[in-house]
Amino acid sequence: xRMPLGLAPENxxxxxxxxxxxxxxxxRLSELGFLKGEWVRVLKSGPSGPALVEVKGSRIALGRGxxxxxxxxxxxx
Amino acid sequence: xxxxxxALIGNPNVGKSLIFNNLTGGRAHVGNWPGKTVEKKExxxxxxxxxxxxIDLPGVYSLTAASIDELIARSYIVEERPxxxxxxxxxxxxxxxxxxxxxLLELEANLVIALNKSDIAEGLGYEIDVxxxxxxxxxxxxxxxxTVKVGMEELKDAIVEASKRGVKAKVRxxxxxxxxxxxxxxxxxxxxxxxKKYPARWLAIKIIEGDGEVxxxxxxxxxxxxxxxxxx
Ligand SMILES: Nc1nc2c(ncn2[C@@H]2O[C@H](COP(=O)(O)OP(=O)(O)OP(=O)(O)O)[C@@H](O)[C@H]2O)c(=O)[nH]1
Ligand SMILES: [Mg+2]
Numbered sequence: 001x002r003m004p005l006g007l008a009p010e011n012x013x014x015x016x017x018x019x020x021x022x023x024x025x026x027x028r029l030s031e032l033g034f035l036k037g038e039w040v041r042v043l044k045s046g047p048s049g050p051a052l053v054e055v056k057g058s059r060i061a062l063g064r065g066x067x068x069x070x071x072x073x074x075x076x077x
Numbered sequence: 078x079x080x081x082x083x084a085l086i087g088n089p090n091v092g093k094s095l096i097f098n099n100l101t102g103g104r105a106h107v108g109n110w111p112g113k114t115v116e117k118k119e120x121x122x123x124x125x126x127x128x129x130x131x132i133d134l135p136g137v138y139s140l141t142a143a144s145i146d147e148l149i150a151r152s153y154i155v156e157e158r159p160x161x162x163x164x165x166x167x168x169x170x171x172x173x174x175x176x177x178x179x180x181l182l183e184l185e186a187n188l189v190i191a192l193n194k195s196d197i198a199e200g201l202g203y204e205i206d207v208x209x210x211x212x213x214x215x216x217x218x219x220x221x222x223x224t225v226k227v228g229m230e231e232l233k234d235a236i237v238e239a240s241k242r243g244v245k246a247k248v249r250x251x252x253x254x255x256x257x258x259x260x261x262x263x264x265x266x267x268x269x270x271x272x273k274k275y276p277a278r279w280l281a282i283k284i285i286e287g288d289g290e291v292x293x294x295x296x297x298x299x300x301x302x303x304x305x306x307x308x309x
Contacts, residue, residue, distance in 0.1 A: 023287075031139040033173060057170040058088070058138075 001074045005042065006051065006067030013041050014072040021069050032060055034070055080128040081240045082157070086150055086181070087165030088174050089136030092193040094118075095223035096165060097133045100233070105133075110149050124233040127240070132159065138173070140180045142290045154186055155275055160240045162186040163232070168198035168205060168220070178214065179248060185276045187244045188216040189235045191228070195220040215246030247278075257285060257307070264303050271298055284308065 008014050016038045019026050033056035034040065043059065045051035050061045062070075087093050097105070101120030108117045118133040134153060135146035142148045154162060164181055166174040181188055190211075192198075198205060211218040217235045221228030249255065261281035266272050271294075272280075283291035284304065295301055 028141070028143055031141060031143075031176065033138075056173040057167075058090075058173060 002071055003074055004068040005040070005053065005062075005070040005072050006045070006064060008042050008045075008072055008074055010042050010045055012074065013039050014074045015039055016070060017073050018071040019069060020071060025066070025069065029066070029070065033058065040072070079126070080130060081160040081237075082132070083129045083161045083163060083236055083240075084132045084134055084153065084157075084159040085163050085165060086134045086154070086177070087136060087193075088138055088167065088170075088177060091136070091165045091167045091174065092221075092223040093133055093136060093165050096163075096191060096193065096221070096229075096232075097131060099223060099226050099229050100129070100131055113145055113149060115145060115149055122233065125237055127237050129233075129236060137177065139177060140184070141288070148290075151184075154181070154184055155279070160187060161189055161236050163189050163191055163236065165191045165193050168192045168195045169201055169203065171205070182214065182216075182246055182248045183282055184279050185244050185247070187239055187242075188214075188246065189232070189239050190214070190216055190218045191232055192218055192220045193223050195227070196222045196224075254285070258282060260307050261285070261304065264300065264307065268298055268300060271300075 002017065005014070016034055016036055018036065019029050019034060038055060040053055040055045043052045043054055048064060050063050051067055052059055052061050085093050085097055097118060097120065100122045105118045105120040108119070109115065110117045115135055120131050122129045122131055134150045137147045137150050140147055140151040142151050162181060164178050166178060178190065192205065192207065207218050207220055217239060219228055219232045219235050221232060250258070258278060258281040261284055262277040265277045265280055280291055284295065285308070295304065
C-alpha cells in the first residue's frame, strides 16, 4: 500500500517510491538518504509536527510538510 | 615553530568531539562563528615539532549550504583554506559518510580520512580494505577508535605529512562533463579575484549543479551572461 511517510506507522520498515517536489527538495532529501528504493523507518511520529526517521543508519527529523511529500510503499506485516 | 590549521569535519555523531578532545587534551576555546549562534571549538595539539590549531566544524551530511551548519562548514573550508581537513568517517556506515567525502574532494580540500568507529564496523563483520580505499580516493586513510584513543598517533602523523605534501586528489567526471567544467572554468578565470578566492573547478561544478550560493556569487561578479552561452 502506498502512502506519504507522514502517515506510515511507527517502527515499520517502508520503502521510498517517490519524492513529490521540485529539484531542490528532491536533491536535499537525496542528500539525507531519501532516495527511491531506500528502506526507511519512522521511529517517532504523531498526527502533527515533525517525525524522527531512520534512514541509511542515521536518525533524521523531518517536518510535516516534507513528510507528506515522501511517498512510501508499506508492505503488510 | 611551524603552525598549521586543521579542521575536523564529518556527519553528525561520527565521533568528532571525541577525536577533538583526544587531539587537544580537552583544552578548548569555545566561541561562536561570526554572527551565528553555532558553537565554534578551537584547540591546540603539538606533534613532532608542529603546532596544530584544531577547529571542530559542525556535523553535516553535505556541503550544499542548505542549513546554517552546512554554510559555516563550507565557507570555512572554501574561504579559510585550512592546511589540512580531517574528514571523520563512520566506518560502520560508509555509504552515507562517503558522500560528504566526495564533496570535500570536489572542494579540493587537503584531506585526511579518519575511519572512526572501526570497532563497530568490525563487530558487524565488515572488512574494510583501507589501502584500497586510500588508493581509490587518493588520500590517506587512518582507522581509529576514538572511545579508546586507538589510531590517534597515526592520525597526527598523517596530518603533519599531509600539511607538507599539499592537495593531490581530485574527483574526475565523465568526459563530456569534464569538457563543460573546463569551458566554464575558462570563463571564470577571467575574474582573477574570484578564482584566487575559490577553486575554479569547484565553482564550475557548482554552476553545473545550479547551486544557489554560487549562482548568486556569479551574478554579483557579472559573469552570468557569458556563462549562459555555455550552460544555456
Ligand atoms: N564504539 C565506538 N563509539 C564511538 C567511537 N567514536 C565515537 N563514539 C561514540 O559515538 C557517539 C558520538 O560521539 P561524538 O564525539 O559526540 O560525535 P560528534 O561527531 O561530535 O557528534 P555531533 O557533534 O553530535 O555531530 C558517542 O556516544 C561516542 O561515545 C568509536 O570509535 N567507537
Ligand atoms: Mg560534537
